[in-house]
Amino acid sequence: MFALGGCGQAAPDSPAPQPAETGASGAASGNHIACAPEGAAGFSTVCTLEREGDVLVVRNPDGGFHRLSIGEDGSITAADGAEAAGVTALAGNQIEVMIGGDRYRLPATS
Numbered sequence: 001m002f003a004l005g006g007c008g009q010a011a012p013d014s015p016a017p018q019p020a021e022t023g024a025s026g027a028a029s030g031n032h033i034a035c036a037p038e039g040a041a042g043f044s045t046v047c048t049l050e051r052e053g054d055v056l057v058v059r060n061p062d063g064g065f066h067r068l069s070i071g072e073d074g075s076i077t078a079a080d081g082a083e084a085a086g087v088t089a090l091a092g093n094q095i096e097v098m099i100g101g102d103r104y105r106l107p108a109t110s
Contacts, residue, residue: 037062038101047104055079058097058104066099 035047037060050057056068056076067079076097078085086098095108 033058034105035060036103037064043103043105049104049106056106058102058106060102064102066102066104068097068099 031049032045033047033049034043034045035058036043037047046061048059050059054070056070057065058068059065066081066085068085069077069079071077076085076087076095078099083100088096088098089108090096090105093108094105097104097106
């Protein structure tokens, strides 16, 4: 499991930032996020994010997707598949999630 924060872990005495709620119901339908799918030269706003309870589904423009699980402690892990998710805190209340060759920038809250 990866806690959200500097170097992939939150300081022990501070809460970890968590992905921000995407709507009043906690679920979003097709909110666009910045991503760099495997092979992309850089980030662009072509991926979508859906939240289903404690599971995030990030979708690439080619139809590929990843399911990410949000732990009670704010950690992000791959919800399925053999590839682990890596998390890095960015400036401006964002986190970057890397899974396989794909990278996603998600809004976060403290």
